[in-house]
Amino acid sequence: MWIGVSGKNADHYSPPTDPYIMKREFFALTILFVLFVAFPASLFGYQAWLSNPSDARVIMLTANAPSNGGWVPDTIRVNLGERVRLRIASPDVVHGFEIPALGIQVDEILPGHVAEVEFIASRVGKFPFACTRWCSVDHWRMRGNIEVVDPNNPYPTPQTFAPPLYQQLKIDIDALHPAQNVPPSRPSAARGASLAGLIVISTDLRTQSPSDVFAKLRVDDSPKSYSDQQLWDVIAFAWKQAAGDESIAKGQQLYARDCAACHGELGKGNGPAGRDLPGLAAMQSDTHSMQDGKRGPADFTNTAQMLGASDVLLQGKIVRGGMGTGMPEWRTLYTDEEMWQVISFIRSFTFDYGLTK
Ligand code: HEC
Ligand SMILES: [Cu+2]
Structure with missing residues (x-):
């Protein structure tokens, strides 16, 4: 590692041969390696491990007020039996998240933070999700769907609701x-x-x-x-x-x-x-x-x-x-x-x- 080489002298620099200097250079190199490579790598690894401790499928979801585009994406498709981890971010205001039919709820998605919720897609069907915070005037338009498909039976008979009373x-x-x-x-x-x-x-x-x-x-x-x-x-x-x-x-x-x-x-x-x-x-x-x-x-x-x-x-x-x-x-x-x-x-x-x- 040829540190300190600069300017016009660079071409004339020859590697040191003195063993003492070489030892010191190795030491410096190790410190640099730890500082710039190993430590950041471990941090990223730790972060990744933190955000995905299980083998869940991670899906990013962005919560925008409807005038800013609503949920992105507004349709999420997963496979039956899959462990799903939603990482929900809000760029604008405080939102909430709920999949009523699956009993899944995130009370608060703060701007600049990522809220997470994990679940197993254990039922085939189309499950609406919605924002639960009054984020803007057309808040109630802030809806989307999670579709759980069985890969072995991708075209099941559609869900039927009993007609309302x-x-x-x-x-x-x-x-x-x-x-x-x-x-x-x-x-x-x-x-x-x-x-x-x-x-x-x-x-x-x-x-x-x-x-x-x-x-x-x-x-x-x-x-x-x-x-x-x-x-x-x-x-x-x-x-x-x-x-x-x-x-x-x-x-x-x-x-x-x-x-x-x-x-x-x-x-x-x-x-x-x-x-x-x-x-x-x-x-x-x-x-x-x-x-x-x-x-x-x-x-x-x-x-x-x-x-x-x-x-x-x-x-x-x-x-x-x-x-x-x-x-x-x-x-x-x-x-x-x-x-x-x-x-x-x-x-x-x-x-x-x-x-x-
Ligand atoms: C985005 C605005 C909005 C939201 C949110 C909303 N409503 Fe309405 N609601 C209306 C409008 C507009 C009407 C129609 C007004 C009319 O019939 O004169 C209405 C009509 C109704 C009626 C009919 C009343 C009647 O006698 O004809 C009921 C019942 C009702 N809403 C219940 C609810 C309930 C319960 C909720 C919450 C779960 C809700 N609404 C949320 C706007 C809204
Ligand atoms: Cu909302």
Whole structure:
């Protein structure tokens, strides 16, 4: 190693022959080797080992807000049985990641960091994934798919979903649903609880609207001595009971995460992301609120509309989305259970469930 050779003297330099100098040179060489070759190599090796301790297939995924391109790639194809390690980076803002059908979740993908999640592709199918953080106005468009294929059977019969309840029951979810009956004031589940033993509701609460249930109660003989408000209170209590506190609490979380940005924290349809959605101006529905003279997403505090809708009808709208507006579809992202949970929470905008918000 001819260190210190420079300039015009370089040509005249002859290697040292003195053994002492040669020993020193060897020592210097060793240090240089360690400094510039072995140490960095070990670092890289260690890094690589850190990021891939198993024999997982590493897939890089970039989380961009939809206006910056969304997920890249937005379709990931892996083989059945493969161990997959997703390394997810975010160049812009904080995102989240979830593959609901596989129960895989990364709560936070911070800008400039790489979040990792590992799983085994143990089921064949097409599994939607989505961002779980409200990263931008069109956050809910931030979706992609993981396709798990069996190399031995690359063309399986396509997945079939049972038709949603609203289709099975042939409910027209695009029809207006004004309530035939509205309560004098906001029904209270707490007040209704004290009357619940006296007034029995025997109808199916999922397929009937609250307004229909009221109509049936009103023509019954037994509750004749009770006021309209009292019947409504009992209905509010019945709905809360049927859902259960746990379901309502879970629905509240889902709503805050996925719906509030459009429908508003208090359900008034005035969330910041709900403004100027395409198609709203052409809507004939009365469920949406007006904000600054513009139509917004459905107003869940609008008693005259909400009490005319059965849970199944609301489910249909959430399942399918659309309505010619910016309402996203949730069928591929929500389990049935989550669907009912979010609906049970939406009811708290018309029924007083005594929740703390
Ligand atoms: C991107 C904005 C946006 C998001 C996010 C969104 N919605 Fe909507 N939603 C709308 C719009 C727009 C409508 C149609 C307004 C109308 O029918 O007047 C709508 C309508 C609805 C309706 C129909 C109400 C009715 O009585 O006709 C339901 C139910 C509903 N949304 C539930 C949800 C739930 C639950 C979530 C979250 C899981 C959600 N929405 C997320 C925009 C949104
Ligand atoms: Cu997002």
